[in-house]
Amino acid sequence: MRESFVIFAETETPPAPLEWEPHSHPLHELVWARGGTMTTRVGDRIYTVSEGEGLWLPAGQVHAGRLTANVEFHSAFFSRHRTPVAFAAPTVITMVPLLESLLRHLARTDLPSDARERAESVVFDVLQPSGQQLRLQLPGDRRIDPIAETLLNDPSDGRSLDEWAQLLGISERTITRAFRHTTGLSFAQWRRVLRVHHALALLSEGWDVRTTSEMVGYAQPSSFIAAFRTVMGTTPGSLPTTS
Incomplete structure (x- = not known):
């Protein structure tokens, strides 16, 4: 410059x-x-x-x-x-x-x-900030970092809190409190935001809503659309299409 x-x-x-x-x-x-x-x-x-x-x-x-x-x-x-x-x-x-x-x-x-x-x-x-500051806060807590890293690599991972607690040798309450403390979200809310982040990239690459919903861990497109609306305030179908 x-x-x-x-x-x-x-x-x-x-x-x-x-x-x-x-x-x-x-x-x-x-x-x-x-x-x-x-x-x-x-x-x-x-x-x-x-x-x-x-x-x-x-x-x-x-x-x-x-x-x-x-x-x-x-x-x-x-x-x-x-x-x-x-x-x-x-x-x-x-x-x-x-x-x-x-x-x-x-x-x-x-x-x-x-x-x-x-x-x-x-x-x-x-030059103005957007009203939609879509960002994902990573936990940065060694007790639950394995959960975050797994979901970052595979957002379709559907393990429950109980399953993660057994795998990591900690209680469900510890996981819940750690997510709340480090990200301000519950585990379910955090995973939903992460899945929407991944979905945005997939949709922009041309994947349809049904396939995208499966790739990010939703069995039904309707569940994915509801989650997307909760995070983004709009539906996947309202996003600009790419040619």
Whole structure:
């Protein structure tokens, strides 16, 4: 990024799923995807960003991530010292059409300085957090971390609290209290949010609702749709379709 730029944007479309190892940038970064989803892990939180949303990452924030294949991946870098609007923590941003158009415009390197300054000022006016901050808090408690890791790898795992308690040699009450203390959710609520995170990626890859519901552990599509609505406030069928 040139020092004269407050904002510089770029785009790529990887032909295969793209994964990033943990890394950070010296600049603030806003990332978003068109035609799919992006999953980003920041410390003990996982963010799933779908069509129409982006993720703001403060300068120096270590993060890792995954992008589905054949998806337009966009990133915009913001000067650390010349950005009047900045968020201190990772924040889901509403990618309204005007914001996205402006950032695409700012990807040009031949813009006159006055035109660039005008576009940048409007970006700061429309850069707003989303009302839906979809993130999954990981427990970070060694007593229940095996549950979290198992479900992250296989969200369809349907073992009950009793079965997990027997496997781990602890009580159901201990598991319940540990989830509440570390994530603010019950075990059932936490698993539901995790399954919706996975479902968003599957749906964006073109899987239908019935197949997606089975892949994330629901025997009936109606149960999956109800869980999805509880977490997202809408149904899977209302999501933007990809071509």
